[in-house]
Amino acid sequence: MRKIQTLKVFSVIGAFLVGFWVPLRLIGYLTDSSVEIMFDLLISLVAGANIYLYFSTTKRSIKDYRSWLNLGLLCDVICLMPLSLFGLLLFNTTYSGLLLFNLLAARHVKHIKSFLDQFDNLQPIVYRLVPIFVMLPILIHLAACAWIGLGSGSAGPDPDKLFEYVKAMYWAFTTLTTVGYGDISAKTMSQMIFTCGVQVIGVGLFGFILSNVAGLLARQDAAREHHMDNLDKIETYMVSHHIPNEMRTKVRSYYHYMWQNKKGYQDHSIIEDLPKKIQSELIFHINKPILEKVPFLKGASRELVEELMNELETRVYVPGERVFKAGDVGDAMYFIHKGQVDILTKDDKLIATLGEGFFFGEMALIFEGPRTAGVVAKQFCDLYVLKKESFAHVCDKYPEFLDHIHKVVQQRAG
Ligand code: CMP
Known part of the structure; x- marks a missing residue:
């Protein structure tokens, strides 16, 4: 090989x-x-x-x-x-x-x-641009040499071969790029026919290169493009529905937060085509920051952490958004990655405020009953969600996780 x-x-x-x-x-x-x-x-x-x-x-x-x-x-x-x-x-x-x-x-x-x-780790831009930049000089050189062979047009043959070649390159470049200053022009019929051919190739070729380069530059920052695209659409939507300014500010600040913290793509469907193993490695990597935040997870076994990481889903809540109400059916527990949430009684009295590294929503899952309190996001919040079925699965497999949850529940209930 x-x-x-x-x-x-x-x-x-x-x-x-x-x-x-x-x-x-x-x-x-x-x-x-x-x-x-x-x-x-x-x-x-x-x-x-x-x-x-x-x-x-x-x-x-x-x-x-x-x-x-x-x-x-x-x-x-x-x-x-x-x-x-x-x-x-x-x-x-x-x-x-x-x-x-x-x-x-x-x-x-x-x-x-x-x-x-x-090479399996080259950026797509390299695959597209390198062949172009290897073949292009040869093509320009070929056109320049053919031009000299045909008598160099109005520039005529030059005793200084190097200067003659540079002039021909200059002609080839300006003709292929269809700039055509006209200072060096075709005189004989064969030169005219040749120039027509070079111009036709130039239009196609440089059109192809320009569209490729423009496409590449646009794709280079696909995440930002995606974000800008979303902003444009939502702006048009808000204008056409006469949304009040205050509401518009809220929407814009959500998009701003998402861009600042997530850099665009949220949807895991983008990695669906990858083999399961690579998918779970990626998801593990994406969910890893929560490891640093939750003290219990820092000391937990590698298997438990991996299992949890693969089950977690991220969700963003905006300030004032209700995560759930007291009395709701519990379908998941939440780890706080960023931001703060208020734990409120049925009549909206503050019980506690939880910040980064804390979790909530575990009681309804442990007791299989309704939510004992309501939860509202105090700021923009990045939460990692562990669904009920996944919670049950992890608790079954890792009793130490269940023990830890029990301890926290006792503290909170006491
Ligand atoms: P759950 O009952 O599922 O939903 C409401 C959640 O609020 C509850 O689980 C706990 O996670 C949390 N919670 C309830 N009481 C307290 C408390 N005193 N301190 C901190 N968190 C609490």
């Missing part, structure tokens, strides 16, 4: 260099014969690496003639041959149209995608 990865990296780098060198060579730059032989060797190696990859990463057999009926493979076989040498033998010069075949080896830059696929 390591060999395959190395070959892919080699293939991408080699193809990239070939994509730069061959067009330059075709327009008569870098004519040094030692450079030529070096690149000829590099091209043969890139082609050889790709033939190997073709047979080793697919189920194709080298002996099966049908495997060879592949255009890409035939191109590689041609590139495997020392074409400069053939040029020398056939035309008495290393330079020949045969070099065009070598350009075919440059198409292997596309392996950058399968190379990136090997």
